[in-house]
Amino acid sequence: MFTLPKEIEELKVLVRNFAQNHVKPIVRELDQAPADDFNWKIVREGAKLGLHRLPIPKEYGGLGYGILGTSVAMEELAAVDAGTALIFGATMLGQAPILLSADRELQNRFLPLFSSDEPVLASNAITEPDAGCDLLIPENAKYAMNVLSARKEGNEYVINGVKKYITNARVAKFACVYANLEDYVGAEGLTCFVIPLDTDGVTFNGIADKMGYRSCLGTEIVFNNVRVPAENIVGGEGNGMLISIQQMNMARGTVAAISTGIARGAFELATEWAGERIQGGKKLYEHQFTARKLAEMATKIEASRLLYLKASFEADNSLPAPVFEPAVAKLYADRIAIEVAEEAMSVIGARGYIRDHHLEKYMREALGARIYEGTPEVLALAITDFLYQEDKIEEAVW
Numbered sequence: 001m002f003t004l005p006k007e008i009e010e011l012k013v014l015v016r017n018f019a020q021n022h023v024k025p026i027v028r029e030l031d032q033a034p035a036d037d038f039n040w041k042i043v044r045e046g047a048k049l050g051l052h053r054l055p056i057p058k059e060y061g062g063l064g065y066g067i068l069g070t071s072v073a074m075e076e077l078a079a080v081d082a083g084t085a086l087i088f089g090a091t092m093l094g095q096a097p098i099l100l101s102a103d104r105e106l107q108n109r110f111l112p113l114f115s116s117d118e119p120v121l122a123s124n125a126i127t128e129p130d131a132g133c134d135l136l137i138p139e140n141a142k143y144a145m146n147v148l149s150a151r152k153e154g155n156e157y158v159i160n161g162v163k164k165y166i167t168n169a170r171v172a173k174f175a176c177v178y179a180n181l182e183d184y185v186g187a188e189g190l191t192c193f194v195i196p197l198d199t200d201g202v203t204f205n206g207i208a209d210k211m212g213y214r215s216c217l218g219t220e221i222v223f224n225n226v227r228v229p230a231e232n233i234v235g236g237e238g239n240g241m242l243i244s245i246q247q248m249n250m251a252r253g254t255v256a257a258i259s260t261g262i263a264r265g266a267f268e269l270a271t272e273w274a275g276e277r278i279q280g281g282k283k284l285y286e287h288q289f290t291a292r293k294l295a296e297m298a299t300k301i302e303a304s305r306l307l308y309l310k311a312s313f314e315a316d317n318s319l320p321a322p323v324f325e326p327a328v329a330k331l332y333a334d335r336i337a338i339e340v341a342e343e344a345m346s347v348i349g350a351r352g353y354i355r356d357h358h359l360e361k362y363m364r365e366a367l368g369a370r371i372y373e374g375t376p377e378v379l380a381l382a383i384t385d386f387l388y389q390e391d392k393i394e395e396a397v398w
């Protein structure tokens with residue numbers, strides 16, 4: 001029988017109970033609150049389970065679940081609220097460069113922070129007002145405009161510029177921030193710095209009024225002559241693009257798990273409705289057209305889950321994490337989340353279109369997951385580059 005390791009099955013049950021018992025009762029409140037509202041109470045409850053330190057090795061005070069366990073937890077959270085999943089998911093994205101590419105000294109300084117009594121969150125800051133995908137596609141780095149700059153002064157770097165849409169930034173302890181070294185074109189000198197967000201010169205502009213994921217905050221960070229010591233560089237000068245890509249390869253399985261969770265949440269509403277609603281003298285699911293829709297939705301979710309489980313397993317068992325499986329898993333999961341939410345709306349009809357039914361929230365969140373950690377276009381380029389440049393077509397298709 002296909003099963004997950006026992007400890008991950010147990011984690012799944014714990015996270016499902018947390019999502020159902022703590023998040024679900026207030027999910028509408030979380031969704032309808034003002035954009036800058038942040039529910040620390042839920043974060044504290046989640047932190048009691050260690051949701052903010054799932055992939056960190058036990059030697060650093062983490063739970064040592066790796067990417068596979070983290071992904072399974074993300075599906076459970078996103079099936080109820082993708083925003084809550086992303087609070088913990090974005091923290092993992094902020095930890096990933098340190099886990100993957102930092103030296104022991106940097107790991108010793110930042111990873112144990114997550115085992116304190118008060119929950120600690122982190123951010124990964126890549127996107128900027130003038131540079132989105134240009135900071136994710138290596139060939140386009142030279143075209144990136146007005147990128148956050150890092151000027152070397154002695155044993156420090158002086159950082160200036162703006163990052164945008166950064167999840168958790170307003171509530172995080174530190175961010176992994178990608179800045180371009182002075183004198184390099186575009187983002188060709190991209191370098192990853194760990195920057196505590198209470199450093200002098202760091203300020204925040206408004207919180208983004210997002211259409212979904214409203215329980216997590218997306219914020220603009222302004223860096224005004226922020227001084228960062230050289231020892232806070234992750235993985236060496238000029239290696240930022242490589243580190244960012246490795247971080248994405250590691251993390252895309254977990255984002256695919258969030259999309260799978262969103263699809264599952266919408267599907268659960270559709271099956272519940274189709275099992276109760278009677279039209280034409282029988283329950284909706286007994287009509288063949290509806291049965292076909294439900295069966296297609298179930299199949300897509302099952303396939304999506306298997307893809308993210310495989311991608312996450314591979315990310316845990318190969319260094320560096322693979323390009324192909326995580327990109328394929330995210331490309332597929334993001335698409336089917338939108339398709340399943342849309343089909344669920346068609347199964348439920350007008351009731352699903354009314355806001356308090358909750359289905360429309362899944363539609364909004366399905367669209368969001370498609371944007372971060374690689375749009376479909378960025379993923380397609382990563383997949384085809386891998387297939388052609390490394391001559392892997394036969395292996396991948398097999």
Ligand SMILES: Cc1cc2nc3c(=O)[nH]c(=O)nc-3n(C[C@H](O)[C@H](O)[C@H](O)COP(=O)(O)OP(=O)(O)OC[C@H]3O[C@@H](n4cnc5c(N)ncnc54)[C@H](O)[C@@H]3O)c2cc1C
Pocket residue numbers: 090123124125126127131132133134136137140164165166167168213218368369371372373374375376377378
């Ligand atoms: C919910 C949410 C959370 C987020 N959290 C974070 C975060 O924590 N940290 C962070 O750094 N960012 C975050 N982002 C931002 C996100 O990563 C970026 O929005 C994303 O990388 C795309 O950048 P952009 O929006 O500037 O789009 P652009 O780069 O302007 O792209 C717009 C469109 O053009 C396409 N495109 C661009 N270049 C190419 C190309 N070369 N070939 C083909 N098509 C192309 C894109 O695929 C897209 O469809 C978040 C976004 C959302 C929605």
